[in-house]
Amino acid sequence: MIDRLNQFLGEKLAWLYLVAVVVTAYEVVMRYLFNAPTTWAFELTILLCAICYLLAGGFVTQQKAHIAITSAADMLPRRLRETLALVSHLIGIVAMVGLVWAAWKPAVQAVRIMERTGSAWNPPSPAIIKPLVAVSALLVLLQLVAHLVRDIRKLRD
Template identity: 30%
Template sequence: MPQTPELTDEMIAARRADPGAGLPDDMPPWMSRTIVAIDTFSQWVGHAVSWISIPLMFAMVYEVVARYAFTAPTVWAYDVSRMLYGALFVLGAGYALSKGVHIRSDFLYRKWAVRTQGRVDTALYLVFYFPAMLIFLWVSTKWGWTSVVGAERGMDTAWMPLLGPVKSCLPIGIAFLVIQGISELLKSVHAARTGRWPQ
């Protein structure tokens, strides 16, 4: 007898491909408008941030070719690739949350009723997620601002690049996570109330 395939992260991401496409009719209009606006914003940010991967790949390939084909390693490629990857990672985190592809240990969670999932998610967003994200936002803003104002430089390589631009990506990325968290909280509240996840 064929088994029902398990819902994978890739299937979740594909299901969430179009912001607002699967919102139920019984969802309050203010809630559906908020979810669509936030999910659309996160999708736009994710697509814009994905372009960082092009200069990241260029820096990596350039370094490999320069080092091994011409015996002329650069002093900048390591720093540039590290900073671009960091920016790509933090600025795209809100988009990843909107697609439901953050790592989660949900071997028990997937067996629960939808209402239970919604209640647990709502509680976790309110008790842990938002307080932690707001603290991280406050701390990282101070951290990034200090780096920009003080013209902080990386001291672990010969190139010694300015760190302000990449450190300022952290509070921006956390702000994107807070914004997307509002949409995820509203989806959880709807699931807790109705027993159905908005698709």
């Protein structure tokens, strides 16, 4: 189930990058052709890209597409390689548990007070991004647990 959720989020949220490009193009046209810059385009672009970046973690983990230097590992026996993958998953799980734990309190606080940026446009970006840090870490955590379970089963066979 976590595989499908991360796959869905990765495929659908990528479209927000296109929206960010359109918003940026709109800002450029308004600023340089009409001398009428917006107060919102820059912050909206950052927010859209931040949402994509944060929620891509689960998708990249699901696809096993994180950057990895495998030249040394490829020379190891299969069983040792698979054991190292388990260790890697466990380290990632510990890191993500720590991130979820650390991000939770600031996320709740940001939503509770509907934290805003303080800019001229003043969107509630912190109230959106801070909870997404915790949610994205949770998605990566669940995906790592799914990989760990699968790899343990594979190692037993």
